Amino acid sequence: MGAGAGLSRGLTLCLMSLVCVPQLALAAFVPAIPAISEHFGAGESDLSRSMVGYMTAYAASMILTGHLADRYGPKRTQLAALALFAGASALCLLASGVAVFIVGRVLQALGAGAGTVIARLWVQRELPAQERLNVLTALTTVIAVTPAVSPPLAGLLVQYTSWRSLFACMTALGVATLIGAVFLLPSAGSGDAPPAPAARGTEQPDTRAVRAPAARRATDTESRTRIRTKAAGHGSGGLLAAYRNVLADRDFTMFAITISLAWCVYFTFTTYSSHAIQTGLGASPVEYGALYTVVIAGYVSGSTVAKRLGRARSLEWIARLAALTAAVAALAMTAGVQLWPSDPLSLVVPMGFCMVGVGAMFPTCQAGMMRYRGEHAGAASGLFFALQMASGAAYAGVTGWGGDPGYRGLAVAIAVPALVLLLFCAVMMRSARGSSGGRTAEAPVDSSRGVSVRS
Known part of the structure; x- marks a missing residue:
């Protein structure tokens, strides 16, 4: 199965x-x-x-x-x-x-x-x-x-x-x-x-079987024509209009900013930790791979926690808790690398706890993005993930502009977006929750669109 x-x-x-x-x-x-x-x-x-x-x-x-x-x-x-x-x-x-x-x-x-x-x-x-x-x-x-x-x-x-x-x-x-x-x-x-045949075991196979081939082809042609006409309308003007429509949605913009900040935390570590740990501290590729696994284990744990909390808590509540977890761990990291500058665990262990918050934030933000119910769902999905990836690339480029940030500098570079994330969630997520009536993460689903229904 x-x-x-x-x-x-x-x-x-x-x-x-x-x-x-x-x-x-x-x-x-x-x-x-x-x-x-x-x-x-x-x-x-x-x-x-x-x-x-x-x-x-x-x-x-x-x-x-x-x-x-x-x-x-x-x-x-x-x-x-x-x-x-x-x-x-x-x-x-x-x-x-x-x-x-x-x-x-x-x-x-x-x-x-x-x-x-x-x-x-x-x-x-x-x-x-x-x-x-x-x-x-x-x-x-x-x-x-x-x-x-x-x-x-x-x-x-x-x-x-x-x-x-x-x-x-x-x-x-x-x-x-x-x-x-x-x-x-x-x-x-x-x-x-043309659309694939219906799955076996459906309720009314005979009704679909007797549909006239010419009528079915006409329906298929009409459907494809609508798709291509809509795609053609996504030219320069149509594309910009679609993005304006998407960005005007409060949920989309709020969760796009949130996931972008969380991604800056993760991607900064991914970009510069190899040099800091392998070259700066002399770890082998195998040792670094094992240390990196500790960090990703934090991400997996955070995702699991978010899934369980989503049964009873709102997305905004989960996001605030995740941001607090990431920020506290990032601050502990900046202190740890000062106290133990030659021990990779002083960076990796706090980063693992930081990734618990980041891991909880990712599925939470994706669920929040799906609250968007406009006609530009494809553009919304592509723009959401593009903003996330572009923000990480831009921030990593800025932090490495003058050279590799080094072991201690890496901890600071990770802490900055984590603290901004906490501030943003504390302000924006609280007001969003108040205006949405405390929606839970598992809001009812519109079966025709597969997205959460607004309260």
Whole structure:
């Protein structure tokens, strides 16, 4: 049985692979930074800052994916993106210089980001509301587990083989996921092909069976025409109008800012911790991978806590608690690195607790974003994740502008967005709760749209 009723295991695995690809390409790269910089004779800080380029391209990919999926269909867009990811991974594998390698990483991000949007878009468009929860839970599990598992494995590959073997694995993953998507990812409802036949065991098979082929083709053609006409309207004027409509929604803007601040906390650690711990403190790639797993374990714990709290508490209440947890841990981190500047645990252990708050914040903000009920749901999803990724890239670029922040500077760079996050949630989330009547995280669901209904 698949993750959801009527969903095959093959299709479930395909969707899980789509969200695994970008997480793996980001997290597995971090332990390899010192080895890659040594091979090319480049500074580690330069390779760390290449993460900024990766995340910028990742954000751009999410913006492009939503509109390309509207125009050409989610399946075609996803197949093209996976082909780009596989080719870019091969380019990194065969790169003879650091410039070519960085170009490959940017192209990797452009291809990888599509799965983040399209997997959720497919679930929203193609599954009935009652069948979505299991699939979304499976996708969230993959997103949480992949960054925890990949750094230790990547550290083993780098330490005992070569950093190139890591990109050989990414190339193979891209090709395998592309082949699976060709056969398993449906085209129904996307404009790629006429709708797929109804699932077996439905109540009225005879009624659908006797529908005239000509009438069915006319209906399918009309549906695809509406989709393409709407996509064509998303030109310069239509696109800007869609974004204005989305950004005018209070819930969307509030939760987009919140998740962006939380992502700045996480991505700053991911960008600079490899240099600080491996080069500054002499940890091996395997040791760093194990330490990184502690941090991701905090994220997984936070996500689990948020899910349980969501049964009885509002999204705003959970967000305030998560922000408080992250800020207190970040402040403890800044004190710890001053007291024990040569012990990596003084950074990693508080960061693990900080990630409990960040991990709780991510699903909470995504649920809050789904309160948006306008006609531009695709644009809203792409813009939401693009703002998140772009904010992390921008902040990491600023903190590393004058060079690597170092061990103690990294703790301060993490604490700043954590404190701003706490201030924002204390002010904005409190007023939002008062105006919304204390909505809970698991508000009723509109089965026709699959989003929380406003109180």
